[in-house]
Amino acid sequence: MSATARKTAPLPSDIRAMKGGAPIVSLTAYTTPMARMMDAHCDFVLVGDSVGMVLHGLPSTIGVTMEMMILHGQAVARGLDKAMLVIDMPFGSYEESPEQAFHNASRVMRETGAAAVKLEGGAHMAETIAFLTARGAPVMAHIGLTPQSINTLGGYKVQGRGDQGASLMADAEAVARAGAFSVVIEKVPAGLADRITADISIPTIGIGASAGCDGQVLVVDDMLGLFTAFKPKFVKRYATLGEDGEAAIAAYAAEVRARAFPAPEHTFADETPSA
Template sequence: MSATAKKTAPLPDDIKARKGGAPLVSLTAYTTPMAQMMDGICDFALVGDSVGMVLHGLPSTLGVTMEMMILHGKAVARGLKQTMMVVDMPFGSYEESPALAFRNAARLMSETGAAAVKLEGGVHMADTIAFLVKRGVPVMAHIGLTPQSINTLGGYKVQGRGAAAQSLMADAKAVAEAGAFSVVLEKVPAALADEITAEIAIPTIGIGASAGCDGQILVVDDMLGLFTAFKPKFVKRYANLGTDGRAAIQAYADDVRARSFPAAEHIFASDAPTGAAK
Protein backbone atom coordinates (compact mmCIF):
# COMPACT_ATOMS: atom_id res chain seq x y z
CA MET A 1 0.00 0.00 0.00
CA SER A 2 1.24 3.48 -0.86
CA ALA A 3 2.48 5.53 2.06
CA THR A 4 0.29 8.35 0.73
CA ALA A 5 -2.91 6.28 0.63
CA LYS A 6 -5.77 8.10 2.31
CA LYS A 7 -7.57 6.61 5.26
CA THR A 8 -11.14 5.65 4.44
CA ALA A 9 -14.12 5.28 6.73
CA PRO A 10 -14.61 1.86 8.31
CA LEU A 11 -17.60 -0.28 7.39
CA PRO A 12 -19.92 -2.17 9.77
CA ASP A 13 -17.87 -5.36 9.40
CA ASP A 14 -14.76 -3.41 10.39
CA ILE A 15 -16.52 -2.21 13.53
CA LYS A 16 -17.67 -5.75 14.30
CA ALA A 17 -14.12 -7.03 13.88
CA ARG A 18 -12.96 -4.68 16.65
CA LYS A 19 -14.63 -6.87 19.27
CA GLY A 20 -12.21 -7.25 22.17
CA GLY A 21 -9.65 -4.93 20.57
CA ALA A 22 -8.82 -1.25 20.98
CA PRO A 23 -11.91 0.55 22.31
CA LEU A 24 -14.22 2.03 19.70
CA VAL A 25 -14.79 5.78 19.92
CA SER A 26 -18.05 7.44 18.95
CA LEU A 27 -20.02 10.65 19.39
CA THR A 28 -23.31 11.90 18.08
CA ALA A 29 -23.24 14.47 15.27
CA TYR A 30 -26.00 16.59 13.74
CA THR A 31 -24.22 19.23 11.62
CA THR A 32 -21.46 19.48 9.04
CA PRO A 33 -19.04 21.53 11.19
CA MET A 34 -19.37 19.14 14.13
CA ALA A 35 -18.85 16.15 11.84
CA GLN A 36 -15.71 17.76 10.44
CA MET A 37 -14.31 18.18 13.96
CA MET A 38 -14.68 14.48 14.77
CA ASP A 39 -13.78 13.11 11.33
CA GLY A 40 -10.84 10.75 11.56
CA ILE A 41 -10.89 10.87 15.37
CA CYS A 42 -14.07 8.88 16.00
CA ASP A 43 -14.54 5.42 14.52
CA PHE A 44 -18.19 6.15 13.82
CA ALA A 45 -20.51 9.12 14.21
CA LEU A 46 -24.13 8.60 15.16
CA VAL A 47 -26.75 10.92 13.78
CA GLY A 48 -28.89 10.40 16.86
CA ASP A 49 -32.54 11.18 17.34
CA SER A 50 -31.25 13.07 20.38
CA VAL A 51 -31.10 15.90 17.84
CA GLY A 52 -34.73 16.55 18.74
CA MET A 53 -33.80 17.52 22.29
CA VAL A 54 -30.35 18.97 21.67
CA LEU A 55 -31.02 21.17 18.63
CA HIS A 56 -34.79 21.41 18.29
CA GLY A 57 -35.81 21.88 21.91
CA LEU A 58 -38.17 18.91 22.03
CA PRO A 59 -38.95 17.39 25.45
CA SER A 60 -37.99 13.87 24.26
CA THR A 61 -36.96 12.00 21.12
CA LEU A 62 -40.53 10.94 20.35
CA GLY A 63 -41.28 13.92 18.13
CA VAL A 64 -38.34 13.35 15.78
CA THR A 65 -39.36 12.58 12.18
CA MET A 66 -37.79 10.79 9.23
CA GLU A 67 -37.42 14.13 7.49
CA MET A 68 -35.40 15.49 10.43
CA MET A 69 -33.11 12.47 10.46
CA ILE A 70 -32.55 12.70 6.70
CA LEU A 71 -31.84 16.44 6.88
CA HIS A 72 -29.25 16.04 9.63
CA GLY A 73 -27.86 12.84 8.11
CA LYS A 74 -27.10 14.67 4.87
CA ALA A 75 -25.42 17.48 6.80
CA VAL A 76 -23.22 15.10 8.78
CA ALA A 77 -22.28 13.11 5.67
CA ARG A 78 -20.82 16.26 4.12
CA GLY A 79 -18.36 16.50 7.00
CA LEU A 80 -17.16 12.90 7.13
CA LYS A 81 -14.47 11.23 5.05
CA GLN A 82 -12.68 8.92 7.51
CA THR A 83 -15.42 8.20 10.05
CA MET A 84 -18.38 5.87 9.48
CA MET A 85 -21.88 7.33 9.77
CA VAL A 86 -24.81 5.57 11.46
CA VAL A 87 -28.30 7.11 11.49
CA ASP A 88 -31.00 6.52 14.10
CA MET A 89 -34.38 5.25 12.97
CA PRO A 90 -36.92 7.57 14.61
CA PHE A 91 -39.86 6.48 16.74
CA GLY A 92 -42.67 4.97 14.64
CA SER A 93 -40.49 4.26 11.61
CA TYR A 94 -39.76 0.58 12.31
CA GLU A 95 -41.84 -0.88 15.18
CA GLU A 96 -44.97 -1.77 13.19
CA SER A 97 -43.45 -4.43 10.95
CA PRO A 98 -40.17 -5.62 9.43
CA ALA A 99 -41.41 -4.47 6.00
CA LEU A 100 -42.02 -0.92 7.24
CA ALA A 101 -38.64 -0.95 8.94
CA PHE A 102 -36.95 -1.96 5.69
CA ARG A 103 -38.66 0.75 3.65
CA ASN A 104 -37.61 3.44 6.09
CA ALA A 105 -34.11 2.07 6.65
CA ALA A 106 -33.57 1.88 2.89
CA ARG A 107 -34.73 5.49 2.57
CA LEU A 108 -32.41 6.66 5.34
CA MET A 109 -29.41 4.92 3.79
CA SER A 110 -30.11 5.94 0.20
CA GLU A 111 -30.83 9.60 0.99
CA THR A 112 -28.04 10.18 3.53
CA GLY A 113 -25.31 7.76 2.49
CA ALA A 114 -25.29 6.17 5.96
CA ALA A 115 -23.38 2.90 6.32
CA ALA A 116 -25.88 1.56 8.87
CA VAL A 117 -28.97 2.35 10.89
CA LYS A 118 -29.59 2.07 14.63
CA LEU A 119 -32.83 0.97 16.22
CA GLU A 120 -33.98 0.39 19.78
CA GLY A 121 -35.20 -2.87 21.28
CA GLY A 122 -34.06 -6.34 22.21
CA VAL A 123 -35.87 -9.67 21.95
CA HIS A 124 -39.01 -8.12 20.46
CA MET A 125 -37.00 -6.47 17.66
CA ALA A 126 -34.85 -9.49 16.79
CA ASP A 127 -37.02 -10.56 13.85
CA THR A 128 -36.91 -7.04 12.43
CA ILE A 129 -33.13 -6.87 12.78
CA ALA A 130 -32.76 -10.22 11.02
CA PHE A 131 -35.13 -9.06 8.25
CA LEU A 132 -33.09 -5.93 7.65
CA VAL A 133 -29.69 -7.62 7.77
CA LYS A 134 -30.79 -10.27 5.26
CA ARG A 135 -31.75 -7.46 2.90
CA GLY A 136 -28.48 -5.58 3.09
CA VAL A 137 -29.15 -3.13 5.92
CA PRO A 138 -26.46 -3.23 8.63
CA VAL A 139 -28.05 -2.70 12.04
CA MET A 140 -26.64 -1.32 15.27
CA ALA A 141 -28.92 -2.38 18.13
CA HIS A 142 -29.71 -0.37 21.28
CA ILE A 143 -30.85 -1.92 24.55
CA GLY A 144 -31.06 -0.97 28.21
CA LEU A 145 -32.50 2.51 28.55
CA THR A 146 -34.20 3.08 25.21
CA PRO A 147 -35.27 6.74 25.10
CA GLN A 148 -38.08 6.10 22.62
CA SER A 149 -39.73 3.91 25.29
CA ILE A 150 -39.48 6.28 28.26
CA ASN A 151 -43.26 6.36 28.67
CA THR A 152 -43.37 2.61 29.25
CA LEU A 153 -40.08 2.46 31.15
CA GLY A 154 -41.24 5.09 33.61
CA GLY A 155 -38.60 7.66 32.76
CA TYR A 156 -34.84 7.74 32.34
CA LYS A 157 -34.05 5.00 34.86
CA VAL A 158 -31.16 2.57 35.08
CA GLN A 159 -32.14 -0.70 33.40
CA GLY A 160 -31.12 -4.27 34.26
CA ARG A 161 -30.88 -4.14 38.03
CA GLY A 162 -31.81 -7.17 40.10
CA ALA A 163 -34.12 -9.65 38.39
CA ALA A 164 -34.23 -7.49 35.25
CA ALA A 165 -30.60 -8.41 34.49
CA GLN A 166 -31.63 -11.75 33.01
CA SER A 167 -34.06 -10.06 30.62
CA LEU A 168 -31.44 -7.58 29.46
CA MET A 169 -28.95 -10.38 28.86
CA ALA A 170 -31.59 -12.09 26.74
CA ASP A 171 -32.02 -8.87 24.76
CA ALA A 172 -28.28 -8.68 24.11
CA LYS A 173 -28.08 -12.28 22.94
CA ALA A 174 -31.16 -11.87 20.74
CA VAL A 175 -29.87 -8.85 18.82
CA ALA A 176 -26.44 -10.46 18.38
CA GLU A 177 -27.96 -13.67 17.06
CA ALA A 178 -30.27 -11.68 14.77
CA GLY A 179 -27.24 -10.21 13.01
CA ALA A 180 -26.67 -6.77 14.55
CA PHE A 181 -23.02 -5.77 14.09
CA SER A 182 -22.87 -3.98 17.46
CA VAL A 183 -25.13 -2.99 20.34
CA VAL A 184 -25.41 0.16 22.44
CA LEU A 185 -25.84 -0.46 26.17
CA GLU A 186 -27.41 2.60 27.78
CA LYS A 187 -27.69 3.19 31.53
CA VAL A 188 -26.87 -0.39 32.48
CA PRO A 189 -25.10 -1.43 35.73
CA ALA A 190 -21.37 -1.80 35.11
CA ALA A 191 -21.18 -5.43 36.26
CA LEU A 192 -24.01 -6.44 33.92
CA ALA A 193 -22.47 -4.51 31.01
CA ASP A 194 -19.23 -6.43 31.59
CA GLU A 195 -21.11 -9.75 31.61
CA ILE A 196 -22.89 -8.90 28.38
CA THR A 197 -19.63 -7.79 26.76
CA ALA A 198 -18.02 -11.11 27.67
CA GLU A 199 -21.03 -13.17 26.60
CA ILE A 200 -21.85 -11.86 23.10
CA ALA A 201 -19.72 -11.90 19.96
CA ILE A 202 -20.44 -8.35 18.79
CA PRO A 203 -19.01 -5.09 20.19
CA THR A 204 -20.85 -3.37 23.02
CA ILE A 205 -20.93 0.42 22.94
CA GLY A 206 -21.44 1.88 26.38
CA ILE A 207 -23.23 5.05 27.38
CA GLY A 208 -23.63 5.02 31.13
CA ALA A 209 -22.51 1.38 31.21
CA SER A 210 -18.90 0.25 31.83
CA ALA A 211 -15.35 1.13 30.81
CA GLY A 212 -15.10 -2.56 29.98
CA CYS A 213 -17.42 -2.20 27.00
CA ASP A 214 -15.88 -2.55 23.55
CA GLY A 215 -16.46 1.15 22.92
CA GLN A 216 -18.08 4.33 24.21
CA ILE A 217 -20.49 6.94 22.88
CA LEU A 218 -21.71 10.27 24.23
CA VAL A 219 -23.96 13.03 22.95
CA VAL A 220 -21.42 15.52 21.63
CA ASP A 221 -23.28 18.55 22.97
CA ASP A 222 -23.21 16.98 26.44
CA MET A 223 -19.47 16.32 26.49
CA LEU A 224 -18.69 19.76 25.05
CA GLY A 225 -20.96 21.49 27.54
CA LEU A 226 -23.10 23.00 24.79
CA PHE A 227 -26.31 21.40 26.08
CA THR A 228 -26.79 22.72 29.60
CA ALA A 229 -30.45 22.00 30.41
CA PHE A 230 -29.28 19.02 32.48
CA LYS A 231 -26.21 16.79 32.84
CA PRO A 232 -26.63 13.00 33.04
CA LYS A 233 -24.47 11.22 35.64
CA PHE A 234 -22.66 9.29 32.91
CA VAL A 235 -21.48 12.43 31.08
CA LYS A 236 -17.99 13.83 31.51
CA ARG A 237 -17.75 17.39 30.26
CA TYR A 238 -14.51 17.92 28.38
CA ALA A 239 -15.33 21.59 27.76
CA ASN A 240 -17.88 24.20 28.82
CA LEU A 241 -18.65 25.76 25.47
CA GLY A 242 -22.18 26.71 26.48
CA THR A 243 -20.91 28.90 29.29
CA ASP A 244 -18.05 30.24 27.16
CA GLY A 245 -20.45 30.94 24.30
CA ARG A 246 -22.86 32.88 26.47
CA ALA A 247 -19.97 34.92 27.87
CA ALA A 248 -18.79 35.67 24.33
CA ILE A 249 -22.28 36.78 23.28
CA GLN A 250 -22.47 39.05 26.32
CA ALA A 251 -19.07 40.57 25.45
CA TYR A 252 -20.25 41.16 21.88
CA ALA A 253 -23.44 42.81 23.12
CA ASP A 254 -21.44 45.04 25.47
CA ASP A 255 -19.15 46.12 22.61
CA VAL A 256 -22.09 46.91 20.31
CA ARG A 257 -23.87 48.96 22.97
CA ALA A 258 -20.65 50.81 23.76
CA ARG A 259 -20.08 51.40 20.01
CA SER A 260 -16.64 49.81 20.29
CA PHE A 261 -17.62 47.23 17.68
CA PRO A 262 -17.20 47.41 14.78
CA ALA A 263 -13.80 49.05 15.15
CA ALA A 264 -11.64 50.52 12.38
CA GLU A 265 -10.22 47.13 11.41
CA HIS A 266 -13.72 45.75 10.82
CA ILE A 267 -15.07 48.40 8.43
CA PHE A 268 -14.37 49.48 4.84
CA ALA A 269 -13.10 52.80 3.48
CA SER A 270 -14.85 54.60 0.63
CA ASP A 271 -11.81 54.14 -1.64
CA ALA A 272 -10.13 50.78 -2.07
CA PRO A 273 -6.49 50.71 -0.93
CA THR A 274 -4.00 50.94 -3.80
CA GLY A 275 -3.21 47.53 -5.26
CA ALA A 276 -5.88 45.78 -3.22
CA ALA A 277 -9.33 44.56 -4.09
CA LYS A 278 -11.00 45.35 -0.76
Protein backbone atom coordinates (compact mmCIF):
# COMPACT_ATOMS: atom_id res chain seq x y z
CA MET A 1 0.00 0.00 0.00
CA SER A 2 1.14 3.55 -0.62
CA ALA A 3 1.64 6.02 2.19
CA THR A 4 -1.56 7.83 1.16
CA ALA A 5 -3.53 4.58 1.37
CA ARG A 6 -2.72 4.09 5.06
CA LYS A 7 -5.23 6.71 6.18
CA THR A 8 -6.25 4.81 9.31
CA ALA A 9 -2.69 4.25 10.58
CA PRO A 10 -1.77 6.06 13.78
CA LEU A 11 0.69 8.93 13.72
CA PRO A 12 3.70 9.28 16.03
CA SER A 13 1.66 11.71 18.12
CA ASP A 14 -1.00 8.99 18.55
CA ILE A 15 1.60 6.52 19.78
CA ARG A 16 2.95 9.12 22.20
CA ALA A 17 -0.59 9.71 23.49
CA MET A 18 -0.81 6.02 24.44
CA LYS A 19 1.60 6.64 27.34
CA GLY A 20 0.20 4.99 30.44
CA GLY A 21 -2.78 3.56 28.59
CA ALA A 22 -3.45 0.32 26.74
CA PRO A 23 -0.16 -1.47 26.02
CA ILE A 24 1.37 -0.70 22.64
CA VAL A 25 1.86 -3.75 20.41
CA SER A 26 4.65 -3.98 17.86
CA LEU A 27 6.56 -6.54 15.82
CA THR A 28 9.25 -6.36 13.20
CA ALA A 29 8.49 -7.15 9.57
CA TYR A 30 10.66 -7.33 6.46
CA THR A 31 8.27 -8.58 3.77
CA THR A 32 4.81 -7.81 2.42
CA PRO A 33 3.18 -11.14 3.44
CA MET A 34 4.42 -10.84 7.01
CA ALA A 35 3.27 -7.21 7.22
CA ARG A 36 -0.21 -8.25 6.08
CA MET A 37 -0.44 -10.87 8.83
CA MET A 38 0.37 -8.41 11.60
CA ASP A 39 -1.32 -5.27 10.26
CA ALA A 40 -4.62 -5.75 12.12
CA HIS A 41 -2.91 -6.62 15.41
CA CYS A 42 -0.05 -4.11 15.80
CA ASP A 43 -0.09 -0.40 16.62
CA PHE A 44 3.15 0.04 14.72
CA VAL A 45 5.34 -2.25 12.63
CA LEU A 46 9.10 -1.83 12.72
CA VAL A 47 11.35 -2.63 9.80
CA GLY A 48 14.34 -3.47 11.97
CA ASP A 49 17.95 -3.61 10.89
CA SER A 50 17.76 -7.12 12.35
CA VAL A 51 16.82 -7.96 8.75
CA GLY A 52 20.54 -8.24 8.12
CA MET A 53 20.85 -11.21 10.47
CA VAL A 54 17.38 -12.72 10.03
CA LEU A 55 17.05 -12.64 6.24
CA HIS A 56 20.52 -11.88 4.89
CA GLY A 57 22.65 -14.10 7.11
CA LEU A 58 24.91 -11.33 8.38
CA PRO A 59 26.73 -11.85 11.71
CA SER A 60 25.39 -8.56 13.14
CA THR A 61 23.37 -5.51 12.13
CA ILE A 62 26.47 -3.47 11.32
CA GLY A 63 26.61 -4.51 7.66
CA VAL A 64 23.05 -3.36 6.89
CA THR A 65 22.80 -0.58 4.28
CA MET A 66 20.38 2.23 3.50
CA GLU A 67 19.41 0.42 0.32
CA MET A 68 18.47 -2.71 2.27
CA MET A 69 16.33 -0.74 4.72
CA ILE A 70 14.54 1.12 1.95
CA LEU A 71 13.92 -2.05 -0.08
CA HIS A 72 12.41 -3.89 2.89
CA GLY A 73 10.60 -0.75 4.04
CA GLN A 74 8.87 -0.50 0.67
CA ALA A 75 7.89 -4.17 0.85
CA VAL A 76 6.40 -3.80 4.33
CA ALA A 77 4.56 -0.62 3.38
CA ARG A 78 2.68 -2.57 0.70
CA GLY A 79 1.29 -4.86 3.39
CA LEU A 80 0.07 -2.22 5.84
CA ASP A 81 -3.26 -0.41 6.05
CA LYS A 82 -3.79 0.05 9.79
CA ALA A 83 -0.43 -0.11 11.56
CA MET A 84 2.09 2.74 11.59
CA LEU A 85 5.36 2.09 9.78
CA VAL A 86 8.69 2.82 11.50
CA ILE A 87 12.07 2.08 9.91
CA ASP A 88 15.47 1.64 11.53
CA MET A 89 18.30 3.91 10.50
CA PRO A 90 21.27 1.64 9.71
CA PHE A 91 24.73 1.94 11.21
CA GLY A 92 26.71 4.83 9.76
CA SER A 93 23.69 6.66 8.37
CA TYR A 94 23.12 9.13 11.24
CA GLU A 95 26.05 9.24 13.68
CA GLU A 96 28.29 11.68 11.80
CA SER A 97 26.13 14.78 12.22
CA PRO A 98 22.52 15.91 12.60
CA GLU A 99 22.65 17.05 8.98
CA GLN A 100 23.70 13.60 7.79
CA ALA A 101 20.97 12.05 9.90
CA PHE A 102 18.29 14.31 8.45
CA HIS A 103 19.46 13.72 4.88
CA ASN A 104 19.15 9.97 5.32
CA ALA A 105 16.01 10.00 7.48
CA SER A 106 14.19 12.17 4.96
CA ARG A 107 15.24 9.79 2.19
CA VAL A 108 13.94 6.77 4.12
CA MET A 109 10.60 8.46 4.81
CA ARG A 110 10.24 9.81 1.30
CA GLU A 111 11.00 6.52 -0.46
CA THR A 112 9.00 4.22 1.84
CA GLY A 113 6.15 6.30 3.22
CA ALA A 114 7.29 5.58 6.79
CA ALA A 115 5.81 7.78 9.50
CA ALA A 116 8.99 7.75 11.59
CA VAL A 117 12.52 6.46 11.89
CA LYS A 118 14.27 4.74 14.78
CA LEU A 119 17.86 5.39 15.78
CA GLU A 120 20.06 4.03 18.52
CA GLY A 121 21.69 6.06 21.28
CA GLY A 122 20.90 8.05 24.39
CA ALA A 123 22.17 11.41 25.57
CA HIS A 124 24.84 11.64 22.90
CA MET A 125 22.13 11.45 20.21
CA ALA A 126 19.84 14.05 21.81
CA GLU A 127 21.02 16.86 19.53
CA THR A 128 20.36 14.72 16.46
CA ILE A 129 16.91 13.71 17.69
CA ALA A 130 16.00 17.36 18.28
CA PHE A 131 17.34 18.33 14.85
CA LEU A 132 15.26 15.67 13.09
CA THR A 133 12.03 16.26 14.97
CA ALA A 134 12.24 20.02 14.42
CA ARG A 135 12.40 19.32 10.68
CA GLY A 136 9.47 16.93 10.41
CA ALA A 137 11.20 13.58 10.91
CA PRO A 138 9.67 11.90 14.00
CA VAL A 139 12.14 9.77 15.95
CA MET A 140 11.74 6.63 18.03
CA ALA A 141 14.82 6.37 20.24
CA HIS A 142 16.55 3.15 21.32
CA ILE A 143 18.61 2.75 24.50
CA GLY A 144 20.01 -0.04 26.64
CA LEU A 145 21.48 -2.76 24.47
CA THR A 146 22.03 -1.05 21.14
CA PRO A 147 23.00 -3.78 18.66
CA GLN A 148 24.90 -1.42 16.36
CA SER A 149 27.29 -0.76 19.27
CA ILE A 150 28.07 -4.36 20.25
CA ASN A 151 31.75 -3.89 19.42
CA THR A 152 32.03 -1.19 22.08
CA LEU A 153 29.56 -2.79 24.51
CA GLY A 154 31.46 -6.06 24.46
CA GLY A 155 28.66 -8.15 22.97
CA TYR A 156 24.98 -8.69 23.64
CA LYS A 157 25.13 -8.05 27.38
CA VAL A 158 22.45 -6.82 29.78
CA GLN A 159 22.76 -3.05 30.19
CA GLY A 160 21.94 -0.84 33.18
CA ARG A 161 23.02 -2.99 36.10
CA GLY A 162 24.64 -1.39 39.11
CA ASP A 163 26.18 2.01 38.44
CA GLN A 164 25.02 1.86 34.81
CA GLY A 165 21.43 2.40 35.92
CA ALA A 166 21.82 6.14 36.48
CA SER A 167 23.44 6.56 33.07
CA LEU A 168 20.62 4.70 31.35
CA MET A 169 18.03 6.76 33.21
CA ALA A 170 19.83 9.90 32.00
CA ASP A 171 19.73 8.55 28.44
CA ALA A 172 15.97 8.03 28.66
CA GLU A 173 15.40 11.51 30.04
CA ALA A 174 17.64 13.04 27.36
CA VAL A 175 15.86 11.45 24.39
CA ALA A 176 12.47 12.38 25.84
CA ARG A 177 13.53 16.02 26.28
CA ALA A 178 14.95 16.03 22.75
CA GLY A 179 11.55 15.22 21.27
CA ALA A 180 11.53 11.46 20.64
CA PHE A 181 7.91 10.26 20.60
CA SER A 182 8.83 6.92 22.19
CA VAL A 183 11.89 4.91 23.21
CA VAL A 184 12.79 1.26 22.83
CA ILE A 185 14.45 -0.15 25.96
CA GLU A 186 16.39 -3.32 25.17
CA LYS A 187 17.85 -5.95 27.50
CA VAL A 188 17.80 -4.04 30.79
CA PRO A 189 16.76 -5.16 34.28
CA ALA A 190 13.00 -5.12 34.80
CA GLY A 191 13.17 -2.82 37.82
CA LEU A 192 15.15 -0.21 35.93
CA ALA A 193 12.76 -0.42 32.96
CA ASP A 194 9.85 0.18 35.34
CA ARG A 195 11.58 3.21 36.88
CA ILE A 196 12.31 4.68 33.46
CA THR A 197 8.71 4.10 32.38
CA ALA A 198 7.43 5.93 35.45
CA ASP A 199 9.95 8.75 35.08
CA ILE A 200 9.67 9.87 31.46
CA SER A 201 6.72 11.35 29.59
CA ILE A 202 7.00 9.26 26.42
CA PRO A 203 6.07 5.59 25.94
CA THR A 204 8.67 2.93 26.60
CA ILE A 205 8.74 -0.06 24.25
CA GLY A 206 10.33 -3.04 25.93
CA ILE A 207 12.34 -5.86 24.40
CA GLY A 208 13.96 -7.90 27.12
CA ALA A 209 12.88 -5.28 29.66
CA SER A 210 9.63 -5.42 31.66
CA ALA A 211 5.93 -6.13 31.27
CA GLY A 212 5.49 -2.74 32.93
CA CYS A 213 6.75 -0.91 29.85
CA ASP A 214 4.16 1.01 27.85
CA GLY A 215 4.52 -1.47 24.98
CA GLN A 216 6.46 -4.43 23.63
CA VAL A 217 8.30 -5.32 20.43
CA LEU A 218 9.79 -8.61 19.26
CA VAL A 219 11.50 -9.79 16.11
CA VAL A 220 8.70 -11.69 14.39
CA ASP A 221 10.97 -14.44 13.09
CA ASP A 222 12.10 -15.07 16.67
CA MET A 223 8.61 -15.37 18.13
CA LEU A 224 7.40 -17.55 15.23
CA GLY A 225 10.38 -19.88 15.49
CA LEU A 226 11.61 -19.06 11.99
CA PHE A 227 15.00 -17.72 13.10
CA THR A 228 16.68 -20.41 15.16
CA ALA A 229 20.39 -19.55 14.99
CA PHE A 230 20.08 -18.46 18.61
CA LYS A 231 17.27 -17.64 21.04
CA PRO A 232 17.59 -14.68 23.43
CA LYS A 233 16.22 -15.24 26.95
CA PHE A 234 13.59 -12.55 26.37
CA VAL A 235 12.04 -14.27 23.34
CA LYS A 236 8.91 -16.36 23.78
CA ARG A 237 8.28 -18.75 20.90
CA TYR A 238 4.58 -18.55 20.02
CA ALA A 239 5.04 -21.06 17.17
CA THR A 240 7.66 -23.40 15.71
CA LEU A 241 7.30 -22.57 12.04
CA GLY A 242 10.95 -23.23 11.34
CA GLU A 243 10.64 -26.84 12.51
CA ASP A 244 7.31 -27.24 10.70
CA GLY A 245 8.78 -25.81 7.52
CA GLU A 246 11.81 -28.08 7.59
CA ALA A 247 9.57 -31.10 8.15
CA ALA A 248 7.42 -30.08 5.18
CA ILE A 249 10.50 -29.67 2.95
CA ALA A 250 11.78 -33.09 4.03
CA ALA A 251 8.40 -34.65 3.16
CA TYR A 252 8.44 -32.95 -0.24
CA ALA A 253 11.97 -34.17 -0.96
CA ALA A 254 11.04 -37.73 0.00
CA GLU A 255 7.98 -37.72 -2.26
CA VAL A 256 9.94 -36.33 -5.21
CA ARG A 257 12.62 -38.98 -4.84
CA ALA A 258 9.92 -41.67 -4.58
CA ARG A 259 8.11 -40.21 -7.64
CA ALA A 260 5.02 -39.82 -5.45
CA PHE A 261 4.86 -36.11 -6.28
CA PRO A 262 3.42 -34.80 -8.47
CA ALA A 263 0.42 -37.14 -8.24
CA PRO A 264 -2.17 -37.29 -11.05
CA GLU A 265 -4.26 -34.58 -9.36
CA HIS A 266 -1.31 -32.19 -9.64
CA THR A 267 -0.78 -32.70 -13.40
CA PHE A 268 -2.71 -31.93 -16.60
CA ALA A 269 -4.26 -34.30 -19.17
CA ASP A 270 -3.01 -34.31 -22.75
CA GLU A 271 -6.46 -33.31 -24.04
CA THR A 272 -9.31 -31.27 -22.58
CA PRO A 273 -12.29 -33.61 -21.95
CA SER A 274 -15.17 -33.03 -24.34
CA ALA A 275 -18.40 -31.55 -23.02
